[in-house]
Amino acid sequence: MRRSLLAGFTCLVVLFIIAPLLVLAFSSFDDGKFFRFPPRELSLRWYRAAFASAEYRSSLVNSAVVGALATTISVVLGTTAAVGLHRGMLKSRAALEMILLAPLTLPLVIWAIALLQIYSWLGIGGTLPGLLLAHATFTLPFSVRIMLASLASIDPGLELAARSLGAKPARASVRITLPLALPGVATSAALSFFISFNDVIVSTFIAGSSWMTFPVRLYSQLRGQGIDPTTLAIGTMIIVSILVAVVLTEVISKRALRT
Amino acid sequence: MVTRGHARLLVAPGLLLVAGVFLAPFLLLVAMSFWSQPEGTLLIDPTPTLENYRRIFSDDYYLRGLGRTLWLSLATVVISLVLGFPVAFWIVRRAGRFRRLVTALVLLPMVCGALLPTLGLVNILSPLGLINGTLKALGLIDRSIPLLGTQAGILIGLVQAFLPLMVLPLVAVLDRLPPSFEEAAMSLGARPSQVWRRVVFPLSAPGVLAGSTLVFCAALTSFVTPQILGQGKIATFAAMTWQQASLVLDWPFAAALAMVMLGLIAVLGGLLVALRRRAGGRA
Numbered sequence: 001m002r003r004s005l006l007a008g009f010t011c012l013v014v015l016f017i018i019a020p021l022l023v024l025a026f027s028s029f030d031d032g033k034f035f036r037f038p039p040r041e042l043s044l045r046w047y048r049a050a051f052a053s054a055e056y057r058s059s060l061v062n063s064a065v066v067g068a069l070a071t072t073i074s075v076v077l078g079t080t081a082a083v084g085l086h087r088g089m090l091k092s093r094a095a096l097e098m099i100l101l102a103p104l105t106l107p108l109v110i111w112a113i114a115l116l117q118i119y120s121w122l123g124i125g126g127t128l129p130g131l132l133l134a135h136a137t138f139t140l141p142f143s144v145r146i147m148l149a150s151l152a153s154i155d156p157g158l159e160l161a162a163r164s165l166g167a168k169p170a171r172a173s174v175r176i177t178l179p180l181a182l183p184g185v186a187t188s189a190a191l192s193f194f195i196s197f198n199d200v201i202v203s204t205f206i207a208g209s210s211w212m213t214f215p216v217r218l219y220s221q222l223r224g225q226g227i228d229p230t231t232l233a234i235g236t237m238i239i240v241s242i243l244v245a246v247v248l249t250e251v252i253s254k255r256a257l258r259t
Numbered sequence: 260m261v262t263r264g265h266a267r268l269l270v271a272p273g274l275l276l277v278a279g280v281f282l283a284p285f286l287l288l289v290a291m292s293f294w295s296q297p298e299g300t301l302l303i304d305p306t307p308t309l310e311n312y313r314r315i316f317s318d319d320y321y322l323r324g325l326g327r328t329l330w331l332s333l334a335t336v337v338i339s340l341v342l343g344f345p346v347a348f349w350i351v352r353r354a355g356r357f358r359r360l361v362t363a364l365v366l367l368p369m370v371c372g373a374l375l376p377t378l379g380l381v382n383i384l385s386p387l388g389l390i391n392g393t394l395k396a397l398g399l400i401d402r403s404i405p406l407l408g409t410q411a412g413i414l415i416g417l418v419q420a421f422l423p424l425m426v427l428p429l430v431a432v433l434d435r436l437p438p439s440f441e442e443a444a445m446s447l448g449a450r451p452s453q454v455w456r457r458v459v460f461p462l463s464a465p466g467v468l469a470g471s472t473l474v475f476c477a478a479l480t481s482f483v484t485p486q487i488l489g490q491g492k493i494a495t496f497a498a499m500t501w502q503q504a505s506l507v508l509d510w511p512f513a514a515a516l517a518m519v520m521l522g523l524i525a526v527l528g529g530l531l532v533a534l535r536r537r538a539g540g541r542a
Contacts, residue, residue, distance in 0.1 A: 088266020
């Protein structure tokens, strides 16, 4: 009795957490200009509008470009830093880790206000390099954390075994440790990309009219005119791609475990 | 094996990025908050002045905004704790093979950023939305209950957005609490309520503190959710800061507002450290 009560309560809370995403997806099929529940008619009208809209496409492309480049920086620097921390036996490891993870603990809004001033001095406000630098910075701690966990889960004996069987250190790393760390790399990349892609908190301060990302555009639209149902369809497609990425990383880690 | 010199080289690029692009700007923020911007201009006067702070603490608008924000953040913490604790307990003790799935679902909205869940929330809370539509269809109400543009609406949004930040540290701390502790208490004759009060809660206090801090800081500095769900009618402190930085373009004043938030967070952090020391000293 107590057990099922706890399970029921958990289900309700989890439902509450994901309800906005479910309703977002559901309301994207409502034919009306304003979502009403229960809906009068369902259609794919807003999906057709989403694919036809050139203005949304350009901001989505901007988001994807920033996301892809920031992810590359985040994963490369995050992985190398994690390897250094994991293997280096540095005395200052705890302090270094704290600095690397700082963007997770300090509020990004406060940081973004300081960036405004610095970017205007450097003349990179509202530009791709400015956005990229910021996005690489706040996605880096995710890569560091995931790669640290991933490296910690690899048995160091495996690489030693390869070396004792005659493999050179570099070869042992590439053939043994790298494949085992691959799921971590995939997870870091997926997480970094979507966190960058969906970021509004930092980008709303530093994105400009020439580099408008999709969330920044959506945010100004929401404050001014309310919801354009086309964005519901786009939002649903973003959520679906996140789910696809989650399943893919899951498949990659299952595979890595098997080989 | 990686030598220490190599390890330093490997860590350096990431460290430089965070130290240079993330931490250094905080130092500038302190300085900026003491600068001023003569009215009607966008030029910054770097002569140190306390004017920005005087303005914040003498203007009712900002003080009331601060009070409102503190109350909303505190309420978010309490509700998240009440909702999050049983969920964390279930994930650790009962989820079994569903653990990964449920954890992924709890984390999903965080990867979606601040806006996509807010879009869904608008359609849940709006006068024709899910809640009002359902209540009307059931014949429970004739006229829509206002949820958008109210503090209740904002609170729902804040809890939804930051509940995962409460669940994660609770899961981490409960994971380290062996079930045998509860069984031992039970076998010594404790009633289930006593087990919770005397064993589970006290031993999960570090997780409760960590989760509460994360949720409080996130709610305190959140501006997207309050702005959209409050329909611009209810200004929170972070929303005021955003407005000064992005619309009014008074950056020094925005910096001072941001410093007030940072100060509150620092005070809270100090309190926590002191609390943990005391708890550690007693144990």
